[in-house]
Amino acid sequence: MPVPADQYFFIDPNRCIGCESCVQACSECDTHKGHSMIHLEYANRRESPQTLPVVCMHCDSPTCAEVCPADAIKRTEDGVVQTARKPRCIACNNCVLACPFGVPKMNVRQELMMKCDMCYDRTSEGKRPMCATVCPSQALFFGTREEIERLRPRSRPINEFQFGFQTIHTKVRMMVPRETVATHIDVAEVLCHPDEGSDQEDAMLAAALCELPIVART
Amino acid sequence: MEDNNVQVTNFPDGRPQRVQPRWRQDFPIDLEADEYGARRDFTKFMVLTSLAFACGQLWIALLSTFRGRSPREQRIAAVDDVQVGQAVGFHFPTQRDPCLLIRQSENEFLAYSSLCTHLMCPVRPELEQGRLHCPCHEGYFDLGTGRPIAGPPRRPLPRIQLRIDRGIVYATGVEERAS
Numbered sequence: 280m281p282v283p284a285d286q287y288f289f290i291d292p293n294r295c296i297g298c299e300s301c302v303q304a305c306s307e308c309d310t311h312k313g314h315s316m317i318h319l320e321y322a323n324r325r326e327s328p329q330t331l332p333v334v335c336m337h338c339d340s341p342t343c344a345e346v347c348p349a350d351a352i353k354r355t356e357d358g359v360v361q362t363a364r365k366p367r368c369i370a371c372n373n374c375v376l377a378c379p380f381g382v383p384k385m386n387v388r389q390e391l392m393m394k395c396d397m398c399y400d401r402t403s404e405g406k407r408p409m410c411a412t413v414c415p416s417q418a419l420f421f422g423t424r425e426e427i428e429r430l431r432p433r434s435r436p437i438n439e440f441q442f443g444f445q446t447i448h449t450k451v452r453m454m455v456p457r458e459t460v461a462t463h464i465d466v467a468e469v470l471c472h473p474d475e476g477s478d479q480e481d482a483m484l485a486a487a488l489c490e491l492p493i494v495a496r497t
Numbered sequence: 498m499e500d501n502n503v504q505v506t507n508f509p510d511g512r513p514q515r516v517q518p519r520w521r522q523d524f525p526i527d528l529e530a531d532e533y534g535a536r537r538d539f540t541k542f543m544v545l546t547s548l549a550f551a552c553g554q555l556w557i558a559l560l561s562t563f564r565g566r567s568p569r570e571q572r573i574a575a576v577d578d579v580q581v582g583q584a585v586g587f588h589f590p591t592q593r594d595p596c597l598l599i600r601q602s603e604n605e606f607l608a609y610s611s612l613c614t615h616l617m618c619p620v621r622p623e624l625e626q627g628r629l630h631c632p633c634h635e636g637y638f639d640l641g642t643g644r645p646i647a648g649p650p651r652r653p654l655p656r657i658q659l660r661i662d663r664g665i666v667y668a669t670g671v672e673e674r675a676s
Contacts, residue, residue: 354526361528
């Protein structure tokens, strides 16, 4: 049974309060043996306590699956990218290095990559993912489009990301301010051309590699 | 915002499938198209199962070559050592097979395996009533024939074939009976 087509996963990093409820809820699940599949990242730990939850975005062209040499990562027909299949995963770390969102993590002890699969055991039966059920500020929200329109009148979801020349559409939506004209999030743009307003050089970004490899020119 | 459940997986360069390299068809990302592993698993299962069957057949063949031999004749007791109406225990054909030798009359000897055919408890002779009694579940066997007459046992006790030669009782074989 696929995930209901009218149920969407929305992430609103603005609303995240860093309470780690999602991490706790995720690690309580038996399907991944007490390891949390959700990462709570700090936006800029030196400057602010702002955190953002990182779940798998479930791309339409999953880079983790593209680079897997063992054919272990599969995508179901409803667009959920599953975690690595245990008999196949060879713990080579390719997916960990390749994922632009930094979602897969290697479990060295088990020699297995485990990643978020949107709680497929729950969502395929019509329930909500664990993290979305416990998030107190609803930074992680799982529901219909109408619900999110009603609850967040000042935001709108987008699911298009640009990595160099590659465009990725994700199943998980990011909430952005309604007034923005952006149709997609260009990651390289954000990295390499920070706002002109701040003339201060960001020490972190200055060291970052700003030339992404060209996948293909069409 | 388009459909939530995108059916097909897109390729990194965004071009359709027919212009993609061949290896992408061999290693599909869609779960339904991933039959390669299933086929491999099925083959593995078939090979291992046939191997298990073959090993089982070999094992059975080995067992049956050793099982078919008739046991060696064994001395049980002297005729004079057993009184009429007395039972003597012995082991035949191996040390792990307890049996009973019963002297019914002056020259009539009977011997049965003393393992009850229900759950292998040792049976006890009750010669006055003409029966063998298994105390575990109250099973009774007829003394003359070894057939069950009461309780849970359904099969008769295996009978030990005897030969009396110059005052010595020998056990020569086991007569297995189906019912």
